[in-house]
Amino acid sequence: MSSGAERSISAVLAEAPVEPRVSALCVVDGVTVRDATPFAQASTPPADVVRDRQSEKLFFLLNPTDAGTPRLCRELREVATQTYWATSGSVTAALRRAVSLANVYLFEHNLNADPAQRCYAGLSCTVLRDNDLFLLQAGPACACVLQGGRLQCFPLGERLAHIGIRPVADVRLHHALASPGDTLLLTSCALLQKAGTEGLLRVLRRVEVESIKTGLEQLGKGADFAALIVRWAPAQDTQSEEAPSASEVPSRKAPSPVDKVPAETSAARAPAERELESMPRYDTEQLDASDLRTGLEGREPRSRPSINVGAMLGRALRPLGRVLGYAWHGFAAVLAGVAALGRWFIGAVAMTIRRTLPGPQREAYRQAHRRLPPKEHPTGMMVVAAAIPILVAAVVTVAHLTLAAESRFQAVVRQAEGQIALAESERSGSEEARAHWERALQQIDVASALQPEDPYVQTMREQAQNALDRLDRIERLALRQLVDLGASGVGRRLVVHGQMAFVLDPNSGWAARVGLDGGGSEPAGQEELVLAHTGLEVDGDDVGQLVDCAWVGPEGGRRVGALVVLEEDGGLLSYDPAWGSESGAPQLARTSLGSPPVGVPLAVGSYGGQFYVLAVGAEDEVQIWRYKPEDDTYPNPPEPYFATPLRSPVEQVRDMAIDGYIYILFADGSVGKYLGGEPQEFEIRGVPGGLGRVPGFAADPNGSGRVYIADPDNLRIVELEPDGQFGMQLRAGETLAALEALAVNESEGEIYVLEGGRLHLATLP
Numbered sequence: 001m002s003s004g005a006e007r008s009i010s011a012v013l014a015e016a017p018v019e020p021r022v023s024a025l026c027v028v029d030g031v032t033v034r035d036a037t038p039f040a041q042a043s044t045p046p047a048d049v050v051r052d053r054q055s056e057k058l059f060f061l062l063n064p065t066d067a068g069t070p071r072l073c074r075e076l077r078e079v080a081t082q083t084y085w086a087t088s089g090s091v092t093a094a095l096r097r098a099v100s101l102a103n104v105y106l107f108e109h110n111l112n113a114d115p116a117q118r119c120y121a122g123l124s125c126t127v128l129r130d131n132d133l134f135l136l137q138a139g140p141a142c143a144c145v146l147q148g149g150r151l152q153c154f155p156l157g158e159r160l161a162h163i164g165i166r167p168v169a170d171v172r173l174h175h176a177l178a179s180p181g182d183t184l185l186l187t188s189c190a191l192l193q194k195a196g197t198e199g200l201l202r203v204l205r206r207v208e209v210e211s212i213k214t215g216l217e218q219l220g221k222g223a224d225f226a227a228l229i230v231r232w233a234p235a236q237d238t239q240s241e242e243a244p245s246a247s248e249v250p251s252r253k254a255p256s257p258v259d260k261v262p263a264e265t266s267a268a269r270a271p272a273e274r275e276l277e278s279m280p281r282y283d284t285e286q287l288d289a290s291d292l293r294t295g296l297e298g299r300e301p302r303s304r305p306s307i308n309v310g311a312m313l314g315r316a317l318r319p320l321g322r323v324l325g326y327a328w329h330g331f332a333a334v335l336a337g338v339a340a341l342g343r344w345f346i347g348a349v350a351m352t353i354r355r356t357l358p359g360p361q362r363e364a365y366r367q368a369h370r371r372l373p374p375k376e377h378p379t380g381m382m383v384v385a386a387a388i389p390i391l392v393a394a395v396v397t398v399a400h401l402t403l404a405a406e407s408r409f410q411a412v413v414r415q416a417e418g419q420i421a422l423a424e425s426e427r428s429g430s431e432e433a434r435a436h437w438e439r440a441l442q443q444i445d446v447a448s449a450l451q452p453e454d455p456y457v458q459t460m461r462e463q464a465q466n467a468l469d470r471l472d473r474i475e476r477l478a479l480r481q482l483v484d485l486g487a488s489g490v491g492r493r494l495v496v497h498g499q500m501a502f503v504l505d506p507n508s509g510w511a512a513r514v515g516l517d518g519g520g521s522e523p524a525g526q527e528e529l530v531l532a533h534t535g536l537e538v539d540g541d542d543v544g545q546l547v548d549c550a551w552v553g554p555e556g557g558r559r560v561g562a563l564v565v566l567e568e569d570g571g572l573l574s575y576d577p578a579w580g581s582e583s584g585a586p587q588l589a590r591t592s593l594g595s596p597p598v599g600v601p602l603a604v605g606s607y608g609g610q611f612y613v614l615a616v617g618a619e620d621e622v623q624i625w626r627y628k629p630e631d632d633t634y635p636n637p638p639e640p641y642f643a644t645p646l647r648s649p650v651e652q653v654r655d656m657a658i659d660g661y662i663y664i665l666f667a668d669g670s671v672g673k674y675l676g677g678e679p680q681e682f683e684i685r686g687v688p689g690g691l692g693r694v695p696g697f698a699a700d701p702n703g704s705g706r707v708y709i710a711d712p713d714n715l716r717i718v719e720l721e722p723d724g725q726f727g728m729q730l731r732a733g734e735t736l737a738a739l740e741a742l743a744v745n746e747s748e749g750e751i752y753v754l755e756g757g758r759l760h761l762a763t764l765p
Contacts, residue, residue: 020057020128020178020184020230020231020232020233021209021230021231021232021233022042022059022209022228022229022230022231023209023210023212023213023228023229024036024037024039024040024041024042024226024227024228024229025040025213025216025217025226025227025228025229026039026040026225026226026227027217027220027223027224027225027226028224029224030221030222032217035070036226037074037077038062038070038071038073038074038077039061039062039063039064039070039073039226040060040061040062040186040226040227040228041059041060041077041081041228042057042058042059042060042228042230043057043058043059043060043081043085044057044058045085046085048085048086049085049086050085050086050087050088051088052088052089052094053084053085053087053088053094055129055130056091056127056128056129057127057128058081058084058085058125058126058127058128059125059126059127059128059184059186059228059230060077060080060081060124060125060228061123061124061125061141061186061187061226061227061228062076062077062121062122062123062226063121063122063123063139063140063141063187063188063189063190063225063226064119064120064121065119065120065121065162065424066428067113067116067117067118067119068119068121069119072106072109072119073121075105076102076105076106076121076123079098079101079102079105080098080099080101080102080123080125081098083097083098083101083102084097084098084125084127091127091129091134092134092136092173094127095125095127095134095136095173096136096171096173098125099123099125099136099138099163099169099171100168100169102123102163102169103123103138103163103164103167103168103169104167106119106120106121106163106164107163107164107165107166107167109164110164110165110459111459115462115463115466116466118164118463118466119164120139120162120163120164120165120424120463121139121162121163121164122137122138122139122140122141122160122162122163122188122189123137123138123139123141123163123169124136124137124138124141124142124143124186126143126184126186126230128178128230131177131178131179132175132176132177132178133145133175133176133177133178133184134173134174134175135154135173135174135175135176136171136172136173136174137154137155137160137171137172137174138160138163138169138170138171138172139160139161139162139163139169139170140159140160140162140188140189140190140421140424140425141186141187141188141189142154142155142186142187142188142189142192143174143184143185143186144184144185144187144192144200144204145176145182145183145184145185146182146183146184146185146201146204146205147176147179147182148181149205151197151200151201151204152176153192153197154172154174155172155174158172159189159418159421159422159425160172160421161417161418161420161421162420162421162424165417165420165459165460165463166417166456167456178232179232180232180233180234181232181233181234182231182232183204183212183229183230183231183232184229184230184231185200185204185216185227185228185229185230186227186228186230187216187225187226187227187228188224188225188226188227189425190220190223190224190225190425191216191219191220191223191225191227193425194219194220194222194223195216195219195220199219200219202215203215203216203219207231207234208231209229209231212229212231213227213229216229405450408450409447409450409451409454412443412446412447412450413443413447413456413457413460415443416440416443416444416447416460416464417460419436419437419439419440419443420436420437420440420460420463420464422436423436423437423440423467429471433467433471434468434471437464437467437468437471438468440460440464441461441464441465441468444457444460444461444464447460448461472688472729473726473727473728473729474716474728474729474730474731475728475729475730475731475765476730476731476732477717477730477731477732477751477753477762477763477765478732478762478763479732479735479753479760479761479762480760480761480762481758481759481760482501482514482516482759482760482761483514483528483758483759484757484758484759485503485512485528485754485757485758485759486757487757488738488740488755488756488757490507490695490740491505491506491507491695492504492505492506492740492741492754493506493548493549493603493741494696494698494740494741494742494743494752494754494759495549495550495551495563495743496743496745496752497551497561497563499515499516500513500514500515500516500577501513501514501516501743501752501759502514502531502549502551502563503528503741503754503759504546504548504549504565505546506545506546506547506548509533509534509535509545509546510530510532510533510534510546511530511531511532511533511546511549511565511573512528512529512530512531513528513529513531513563513575513577513586514528514529514759515529516761529586531563531565531573531575531586531588532546532565532573532575532586532588534546538573538588538589538590539588539589539590541571541590543567543571543573543590544567544568544569544571545567545568545569546565546566546567546568547566547567547568547601547602547603547604548565548566548601548602548603548604549563549564549565549566549604550563550564550604550605550606550611551563551564551606552564552606552609552611552629553606553609554609555608555609556608556609556610556628556629557609557628557629557630557631558609558629558632559631559632560576560578560632561576562574562575562576562632563575563576563577564604564606564611566601566604566613568601569596570592570593570595570596570597571590571591571592571593572590572591572592572593572633572634573588573589573590574588574589574590574591574632575587575588575589576589591633591634593613593627593634593638594627594634594635594636594637594638595636595637595638597613597615597623597625597638598615598617598623598625599615599616599617599618599621599623600615600616600617600650601613601614601615602614602615602616602650602653602654602655602656603653603654603655603656604656605656605657605658605662606658607658607659607660607701609629610626610627610628610629611626611627611629611634612624612625612626612627612641612656612658612662613625613627613638614653614656614664616648616649616650616653617645619647620647620648620649620650621645621646621647622642622645622646622647622648622653622664623640623641623642623645623646624640624641624642624656624662625638625639625640625641626638626639626640626641641662641674641677642674642677643677646664646672648666651667652666652667652668653665653666653667654666654667654694654695654696655696655697657697657698657699657707658699658701659699659700659701659702659703659705660675660701661673661674661675661680661699661705662674662675663682663697663699663707665694665696665697665709667694669684669691669692669693669694669709670684671684671697671707671709671720671724673724681723681724682722682723682724683723683724684720684724684726685724685725685726686725686726687718687726687729688726688729689714691709691711691714691718692711692712692713692714693711693712693713694709694710694711695710695712695739695740695741696710696739696740696741696742697709697710697742698741698742698743698744699744700744700745700746700747702746702747703744703746703747704722704746705721705722706719706720706721706722706727706746707719707720707722707724708720708742708744708751710739710740710741710742711729711739712736712737712738712739715731715733715734715736715737716729716730716731716736717729717730717731717736717739717742717751717753718730728765730751730762730765732753732762735755735756735760736753736755737755737756738755738756738757739753739754739755740754740755740756740757741754742754744764746764749763749764750762750763750764751763751764
């Protein structure tokens with residue numbers, strides 16, 4: 001092989017771009033995801049790439065929030081990568097366009113999605129062109145470059161707003177030069193915050209990509225993150241992999257002065273990088289890789305293994321084109337000057353001819369065409385003179401106030417965005433995140449006062465409110481009114497069975513039935529049908545003071561199910577919806593308990609066909625009396641439920657619910673849970689802000705053991721787990737301020753709310 005061929009091979013080896021090794025990693029809920037391509041991917045030019053992009057590589061990383069599904073992330077990746085490969089021009093302009101379209105795609109997705117399904121993300125895109133790295137970050141994503149033992153992280157100390165939160169993405173551009181032995185890491189701010197720069201530095205110094213990947217998994221335990229690792233092999237590894245064998249290259253000469261160019265260019269890189277980073281934010285759109293390489297003083301042009309004749313001819317003819325262009329512009333300027341001079345000359349000649357006309361005719365002409373000066377109006381002139389500064393002052397004041405208000409609005413919006421970014425960077429559910437969300441909501445309130453109809457502010461409000469709802473375990477109920485029963489009453493009772501609801505008002509002395517015809521998502525309420533009231537004659541006797549009611553099923557000896565209403569003196573009214581009189585009036589039957597309960601009856605319930613009465617006797621003894629059925633009546637004396645009665649004043653005992661266990665509600669909001677007369681573990685704890693006044697509660701007889709407590713003072717319904725631990729709180733705005741009673745049907749996913757005299761239905765979350 002000739003020495004010329006030998007030098008050519010050496011030049012190609014020295015100038016060829018270093019091919020990196022790439023690996024992707026994604027960790028969700030502490031588990032490494034098998035397929036990380038929706039979140040992190042290295043992309044090469046497709047077959048239909050534009051000519052400018054043929055020699056480039058694109059590294060893509062997406063860090064979504066909790067609502068970011070793999071499908072949505074994959075769509076965002078396709079939007080960004082396809083846009084980049086289809087955009088000609090400079091690298092920075094193509095990157096900006098790709099990220100801008102990805103942001104618009106995610107923003108429109110969030111506008112059309114439910115609040116819980118909205119996704120926000122951090123995005124990092126890096127382009128490798130020859131050995132130039134162009135890094136773009138949008139949102140909470142960072143790029144770390146390890147060069148010569150020094151770790152640089154971009155962006156530098158800034159927190160950028162998530163993409164998808166507004167129509168225009170906030171991006172930052174940086175530049176670096178890749179060389180053998182360097183490592184690039186694209187990852188989320190969560191990993192950087194958890195591991196720290198020292199931890200990342202220890203891991204990124206490893207040689208093998210898989211070893212780096214394993215180290216990142218260990219550093220990021222407990223954090224959700226995605227990462228893309230790009231590693232350029234050290235120079236000795238590259239030479240050992242790519243150098244020709246001894247039979248192909250007999251020998252190599254000592255390094256020539258040309259071989260020392262990288263040492264010179266390294267001295268020129270720092271000024272170029274500082275110049276790039278100091279450029280204005282949007283001026284980098286005009287920056288291209290060729291511009292960067294041209295700006296590096298002292299760097300020799302690379303020799304190419306092949307000669308592009310068309311490109312050489314174009315470069316040769318380019319100066320000629322510039323010369324012809326300058327000549328044409330100069331010629332056009334000369335023509336414009338000649339034309340202007342001609343017009344001036346013709347006007348001067350015409351003026352001279354008019355002035356040389358005979359005197360009398362010219363004077364007569366002047367007299368005939370002389371205009372008289374207008375009459376002066378001193379008052380009007382004074383008014384105009386006084387009005388001008390007033391008008392100017394008004395215009396200036398309005399403009400100043402408008403601009404000041406807009407400036408104030410934009411400043412508040414930026415502060416809210418900053419608080420949202422800080423909240424999302426904190427650990428989910430932490431008190432620090434809550435503090436940032438609350439401050440963001442305060443700023444959003446200020447911005448909403450400045451511009452109430454701004455849609456972006458409303459979007460941020462929904463985002464912040466939903467985040468606080470998740471922290472406080474708040475679910476929103478959509479109440480649908482079924483019927484209005486009139487003014488609210490203290491101590492009303494509510495029972496639901498099938499497609500019927502029963503309401504009893506012991507103070508007013510009536511019981512009514514409400515039909516729930518239609519069911520489904522839009523049940524249609526009817527007018528209530530009064531079943532009984534105090535003084536009504538049934539089976540020859542007048543109805544006494546009503547206490548409470550319960551639905552008793554056909555179990556434990558009963559043949560039919562019916563609504564059973566207890567009177568204060570121990571009388572029982574029974575209503576079977578399957579029977580009715582010829583006139584359409586409800587058919588009632590009246591019997592008596594075999595033995596009235598001892599004490600003052602306060603509440604009733606049923607389970608397995610048996611009838612339970614909660615009563616407070618002498619010396620504040622609280623007892624539950626259990627009646628067993630015989631032929632749909634209760635003729636036998638009751639059994640006491642508690643071997644040793646409880647002690648509590650009559651005014652402190654409020655209600656009772658049964659689902660196999662028996663629950664007793666007390667006036668202070670506490671709940672006792674019992675089975676077989678023995679107390680069970682049930683302690684209300686973890687309720688945010690504690691409970692206020694509790695007018696009633698409910699438990700599904702066939703449900704999960706959860707207890708639902710009405711808390712109108714805090715505008716909510718509190719759901720408790722079977723052991724009393726706080727589960728969640730249900731809210732529906734101000735409409736829960738007058739809660740009276742609850743009923744739950746967990747099998748159908750329904751909750752019935754009696755509030756302010758109106759019966760509502762809502763779907764359980």
